[in-house]
Amino acid sequence: MKISLDWLAEYVSWDDEPEALAAKLTSAGLNVESLEEFKQSFPGVVVAHVTDHRQHPDADRLSLCQVDDGTGEPVQVVCGASNVRKGLTVLLARVGAVLPGDFKIKKSKIRGVESRGMICSANELGLAAESEGIMELDTDLAPGTSADELYGFSDTVLDIEVTPNRPDWLSHIGVAREVAAIYGTKVVMPPVWSYQPSSENLGLKIKIDDYVECPRYGAFGATHLEIGPSPDWMQKRLRAIGSRPINNLVDITNYVMFELGQPMHAFDRAKLTGDTINIRTADSGTTVVTLDGQERKLDEGTLLVCDESGPIALAGVMGLANSEVTESTTEIVLESAFFNPKLVRTASRRLGLISESSYRFERGSDWNMVEKAALRALQLYQDLAGAHVLPAWADRQDPDRKSTASIPLRLWQVNRVLGTTITTDQAAQHLQALGLKVQPMGNSGTGSRNAVDMMVEIPSFRRDLFLEVDLIEEISRSYGLDNLPSGGGYRGAGGGVRRPDELVHTRMRHWFAASGYNELVTSSFLASGVLERLEFADDDCRARTLSVINPHHGGDTQLRTSLLPALLEVARRNLNAGSEPPVRLFQVNRVFWPAGAKRTDFLQEDDQLLPEEPLFLQFAIAGWRQEGLDGMPADLLEIKGVLEALASHLRLSVALEPADTENWLQAGSQWCIRDRNGKSVGAAGRVEAGILEKFDIDLPVAVVEINLSAMDLTPEPMKYVPFTRFPAVKRDLSLLVPAGTVWGAIQETVIDCAGPLLDRVDLFDIYRGKGVPEGKGAFGIRLKFRSQKGNLKSKTVDRAIGEILKGLSGRLQIEPRSQD
Amino acid sequence: MKETIDRLRSEGLERIKAAESDSDIEAIRVALLGRKGEITALLRGLKDVDPADRPAMGAELNLLKVDLTALLDSRQCVLRGGGSATNMVGDLTLPGVPPTSGGTNHPLLSVLDSICDIFYGMGFTRDDGPEVELDYYNFTALNFPDDHPARDIQDTFYIDPKICLRTQTSPVQVRTMERNEPPLACIFPGRVYRNENADASHSSEFYQIEGLVVDKAVSMADLKDTVDTFVRNFFGAEEPTRFRPHYFPFTEPSVEVDMQCVSCRGKGCGVCGQTGWLEVMGAGMVHPNVFKAAGYPDDVYTGFAFGMGIDRIAMLKYGIGDIRLLYENDLRFLKQFRGVS
Numbered sequence A: 001m002k003i004s005l006d007w008l009a010e011y012v013s014w015d016d017e018p019e020a021l022a023a024k025l026t027s028a029g030l031n032v033e034s035l036e037e038f039k040q041s042f043p044g045v046v047v048a049h050v051t052d053h054r055q056h057p058d059a060d061r062l063s064l065c066q067v068d069d070g071t072g073e074p075v076q077v078v079c080g081a082s083n084v085r086k087g088l089t090v091l092l093a094r095v096g097a098v099l100p101g102d103f104k105i106k107k108s109k110i111r112g113v114e115s116r117g118m119i120c121s122a123n124e125l126g127l128a129a130e131s132e133g134i135m136e137l138d139t140d141l142a143p144g145t146s147a148d149e150l151y152g153f154s155d156t157v158l159d160i161e162v163t164p165n166r167p168d169w170l171s172h173i174g175v176a177r178e179v180a181a182i183y184g185t186k187v188v189m190p191p192v193w194s195y196q197p198s199s200e201n202l203g204l205k206i207k208i209d210d211y212v213e214c215p216r217y218g219a220f221g222a223t224h225l226e227i228g229p230s231p232d233w234m235q236k237r238l239r240a241i242g243s244r245p246i247n248n249l250v251d252i253t254n255y256v257m258f259e260l261g262q263p264m265h266a267f268d269r270a271k272l273t274g275d276t277i278n279i280r281t282a283d284s285g286t287t288v289v290t291l292d293g294q295e296r297k298l299d300e301g302t303l304l305v306c307d308e309s310g311p312i313a314l315a316g317v318m319g320l321a322n323s324e325v326t327e328s329t330t331e332i333v334l335e336s337a338f339f340n341p342k343l344v345r346t347a348s349r350r351l352g353l354i355s356e357s358s359y360r361f362e363r364g365s366d367w368n369m370v371e372k373a374a375l376r377a378l379q380l381y382q383d384l385a386g387a388h389v390l391p392a393w394a395d396r397q398d399p400d401r402k403s404t405a406s407i408p409l410r411l412w413q414v415n416r417v418l419g420t421t422i423t424t425d426q427a428a429q430h431l432q433a434l435g436l437k438v439q440p441m442g443n444s445g446t447g448s449r450n451a452v453d454m455m456v457e458i459p460s461f462r463r464d465l466f467l468e469v470d471l472i473e474e475i476s477r478s479y480g481l482d483n484l485p486s487g488g489g490y491r492g493a494g495g496g497v498r499r500p501d502e503l504v505h506t507r508m509r510h511w512f513a514a515s516g517y518n519e520l521v522t523s524s525f526l527a528s529g530v531l532e533r534l535e536f537a538d539d540d541c542r543a544r545t546l547s548v549i550n551p552h553h554g555g556d557t558q559l560r561t562s563l564l565p566a567l568l569e570v571a572r573r574n575l576n577a578g579s580e581p582p583v584r585l586f587q588v589n590r591v592f593w594p595a596g597a598k599r600t601d602f603l604q605e606d607d608q609l610l611p612e613e614p615l616f617l618q619f620a621i622a623g624w625r626q627e628g629l630d631g632m633p634a635d636l637l638e639i640k641g642v643l644e645a646l647a648s649h650l651r652l653s654v655a656l657e658p659a660d661t662e663n664w665l666q667a668g669s670q671w672c673i674r675d676r677n678g679k680s681v682g683a684a685g686r687v688e689a690g691i692l693e694k695f696d697i698d699l700p701v702a703v704v705e706i707n708l709s710a711m712d713l714t715p716e717p718m719k720y721v722p723f724t725r726f727p728a729v730k731r732d733l734s735l736l737v738p739a740g741t742v743w744g745a746i747q748e749t750v751i752d753c754a755g756p757l758l759d760r761v762d763l764f765d766i767y768r769g770k771g772v773p774e775g776k777g778a779f780g781i782r783l784k785f786r787s788q789k790g791n792l793k794s795k796t797v798d799r800a801i802g803e804i805l806k807g808l809s810g811r812l813q814i815e816p817r818s819q820d
Numbered sequence B: 001m002k003e004t005i006d007r008l009r010s011e012g013l014e015r016i017k018a019a020e021s022d023s024d025i026e027a028i029r030v031a032l033l034g035r036k037g038e039i040t041a042l043l044r045g046l047k048d049v050d051p052a053d054r055p056a057m058g059a060e061l062n063l064l065k066v067d068l069t070a071l072l073d074s075r076q077c078v079l080r081g082g083g084s085a086t087n088m089v090g091d092l093t094l095p096g097v098p099p100t101s102g103g104t105n106h107p108l109l110s111v112l113d114s115i116c117d118i119f120y121g122m123g124f125t126r127d128d129g130p131e132v133e134l135d136y137y138n139f140t141a142l143n144f145p146d147d148h149p150a151r152d153i154q155d156t157f158y159i160d161p162k163i164c165l166r167t168q169t170s171p172v173q174v175r176t177m178e179r180n181e182p183p184l185a186c187i188f189p190g191r192v193y194r195n196e197n198a199d200a201s202h203s204s205e206f207y208q209i210e211g212l213v214v215d216k217a218v219s220m221a222d223l224k225d226t227v228d229t230f231v232r233n234f235f236g237a238e239e240p241t242r243f244r245p246h247y248f249p250f251t252e253p254s255v256e257v258d259m260q261c262v263s264c265r266g267k268g269c270g271v272c273g274q275t276g277w278l279e280v281m282g283a284g285m286v287h288p289n290v291f292k293a294a295g296y297p298d299d300v301y302t303g304f305a306f307g308m309g310i311d312r313i314a315m316l317k318y319g320i321g322d323i324r325l326l327y328e329n330d331l332r333f334l335k336q337f338r339g340v341s
Helices: A018-027 A147-151 A172-183 A232-240 A248-260 A341-351 A356-361 A369-385 A411-418 A424-433 A468-479 A500-514 A564-576 A605-609 A634-649 A689-694 A743-754 A794-812 B002-018 B022-033 B038-048 B054-080 B107-121 B149-153 B171-179 B220-235 B288-294 B310-318 B331-337
Strands: A002-004 A031-040 A045-055 A063-068 A074-079 A089-093 A108-110 A113-115 A153-161 A205-208 A216-223 A264-268 A276-281 A287-289 A295-297 A303-307 A310-314 A332-338 A394-397 A405-409 A437-440 A454-458 A583-590 A615-622 A655-658 A665-674 A680-687 A701-707 A729-738 A758-767 A776-785 B132-134 B158-160 B163-165 B184-193 B205-215 B242-248 B251-260 B277-286 B302-309
Touching: A002 A172, A002 A232, A018 A031, A018 A153, A018 A172, A018 B242, A031 A232, A045 A074, A045 A147, A074 A113, A153 A232, A172 A248, A205 A216, A205 A394, A216 A276, A216 A369, A232 A248, A248 A264, A248 A356, A248 A369, A264 A310, A264 A369, A276 A332, A303 A341, A332 A369, A341 A356, A405 A411, A405 A468, A411 A424, A411 A468, A411 B220, A424 A437, A424 A454, A424 A468, A468 B242, A468 B251, A500 A583, A500 A615, A500 A634, A564 A583, A564 A615, A564 A701, A605 B132, A615 A634, A634 A655, A634 A665, A634 A680, A634 A701, A655 B054, A665 A701, A680 A689, A680 B054, A729 A794, A743 A758, A743 A776, A743 A794, A776 A794, B002 B022, B002 B038, B002 B054, B022 B038, B022 B054, B038 B054, B107 B184, B107 B205, B107 B220, B107 B310, B107 B331, B171 B184, B171 B205, B171 B288, B205 B220, B205 B310, B220 B251, B220 B277, B220 B302, B242 B277, B251 B302, B277 B288, B302 B310
Parallel strands: A205 A276
Antiparallel strands: A002 A153, A031 A153, A045 A063, A045 A089, A063 A074, A108 A113, A216 A332, A216 A394, A264 A332, A276 A303, A287 A295, A303 A310, A405 A454, A437 A454, A583 A615, A615 A701, A655 A665, A665 A680, A680 A701, A729 A776, A758 A776, B132 B163, B158 B163, B184 B205, B205 B302, B242 B251, B251 B277, B277 B302
């Protein structure tokens, strides 16, 4: 809301600089977003007398004038206006003047005749939207008088952010009330039309179908209107707050709306049919043409103002073209009403039509302003448009409406919420400063929970105050939030304990960063057509998505069911941008499964409609072609090692089982991941080549994906076990392993046969080729033995190794490689 | 039926472990999952189960089927040996290679972590709620009347008229209060959504953190102290914060909190528009209607809540001029944050 300080000063006084006022308003909750100087100035434009006027020698429509601009030297000017004549007093823009629209006045030749300036119309000076011919001024004005003396002014305009609860601040009077409260001054209301008895009446009846839809409707009349431009003071103020002046009739209703906050609408009386105005809702299929010339189809139930022929206005939103006031209007019916905010809002949303009027009505207008604002407008019609005001009007209102509301206030609660030690008197003063009426109660000052200390009467312009706590907020604003005490410092009763699962997530994320992986934050949305690339089976819960129904910017609508597309997209972009492969990435993010498990702990029945939102961990190595041990892809070996290291870091247990469970991973190069309960919680492997191709990636990507919400994240409990101080004995073995035997089987057999002394077994090398028989591999393994009881004898170790070799030979046809 | 499922799971596991050849595997497969297999029979028998138990039983059975299939496949893999199957890249049972070093956490989440840490230190605990949220929790229970202009403050993505993407972390307040009795001191960090165009300072997805404290005599003084403690610890601000009255439907009184500008320490600079102050969060005392929605008795408790945008804080802290950088995941950006925590 733009507030002109020149305008505001008409209702309230304050002794402060504009900047200081702005700061104080901001502290009171009227956030001043900007403070701007609004200037209307016409440098180089002066009053001049037309001393001579003749036809231009070479142009029928132009004339040649000599003007006296007060310098003593006559100035020759070519003029195209039809109303220019000798003896007129006009405004001359001298050579060098700059008019609105950056129009520079230069010395020029027009059809061969020199012209040294321009005689101005009101439009050219930005003083009117339209004008016919040049301005004709009072002949008494002395030539050379600066136009600024006549039309210039400067004003300061505050742009105030008005929150939806304070429609009263959408007017100068509402802001004036706050200024009065801050500076301890009084608000002066503008003059309104006073009733003068006469036998005339309006000749219109009001019929309201339902008081819920329209609790109050007033119709007022004025005749003998003379339409013309509004006076300068009104035009300046409207312009200062960014509203374009049109003519006195239209400007007056706008002016009063910005002044008092009440939107009103004027109908051309001559265009109305019958003697009844009916406020009712639209039938289906109604089509109307609004003031802006748009044809609009209405929903059934849209609130309408109708005469006997049909709709004449969309109640609270906009008038219709069929009853519009025009230059030839002489008689009007002025509507001032209180419409149901919800109906105005619904109509305005559905029609996509937000007007100054609907904006105010949907936030709630001031009941008492219905009459006051109309009388104010009538006063202005009489003063500024020569109108004759009809002394009788029609004002129909809901007879059951309660006029005033009072809220009980307990000092106990005031001080409990604000942490203050405010007294009853202080509280009352703060409220009274804001225009609220306070009625002290008998038990005043006891400060106990059940003692109501005062009843506070709520004025009609404060429809945002319902509860005791609303009054407490008013007291806090007036008291000054920065004056409230600070301290106590609530400390959580339970102590800040992290939830176990969250602790695991956080430690996991930090571990990945320390282990060479870069964390991603990716969008919850999927671009259309992307999910299909993953080819989930129809009964896979990842195949069904949720979509937003109102993406008004053509953005993506589908919520992701898998993190994979985002990961691949990030990998592709970074590889293309020149990141050196391998690129290591990880993310912990949610996905949305409408076909997943439903909440079981719901308190609202509708919670069953919500999707499952499992949290997934995903990490990947992209772009790595290198081979590791025995020709295995290095990326696969690393993701496996990383997952195992992560699990050990977090004291979790995971098992990687070679198994083809995911279509989006390459068959034969994927694992199923199980937690300690044997539950399948994820998959790992290389992304299937066809899918990579669809994502335009021509390098391998190895991915691990785990559903953290499904996995048992309880860390293995820690209990100290006495360690042995006796040294370990290490033995390396070289084994000839037939092709097709996997390391896992070897490891299992070794552990199985070694007995209790084996501490660990590691594979450190695989060699195939020269010196190794065809179809076999030479596996180098390291065994570590240790005993709790004492130093191990060589013989004991030899015996264990003998058992191991026997087992390997018997079960897997593995023989030791001869050491020659 | 539950007992049968449990029995099949443990027996199945034993048998698969004991399998020594492809033919063993096939025999188990047929016995359990074949057309006349035990699990298949159970699945057929589902129609006779009490309809109330049917979905749960169905899910259990399916899980069993998936698990056993995977076990069978993997045992088969081991038995056949990695190199022998034609589609195998190699021996998947080979030992993994340990990780390297030198990655980074995302700055947005690092900031979120350190904010959480400060509140943990003050005794707060954390709770999470759904991102796809009921309109009821996102608006109605937070005292946003239906069809009220207050709803225009946030442009909302809707899934259907009852379900939206949460526009704020505040709905978790109500969910937490519904499930817990005071005293409460909770934080709710997470992702929120607004239906607006992306530009240098707006993103349709971003992060917020919300705080809530409820007890029998919590006041604005406690709120001020909590906020000041946070701002001092996180930003190193030397001056206390400044409160301005504001409007949020779910708090009353509602305030906006300004802190001393982190860039110029209050002297006035380009970052704070020469004012020396930066808006850092919205806050207020919990509205009685929110307590009512949560089922708390009238007049017994008071509480405060606050909420702030993580993205803006991260941008301020690291001098990031464009919010979109936070969601592009460009490694040239991310890697600069190595070691930041």
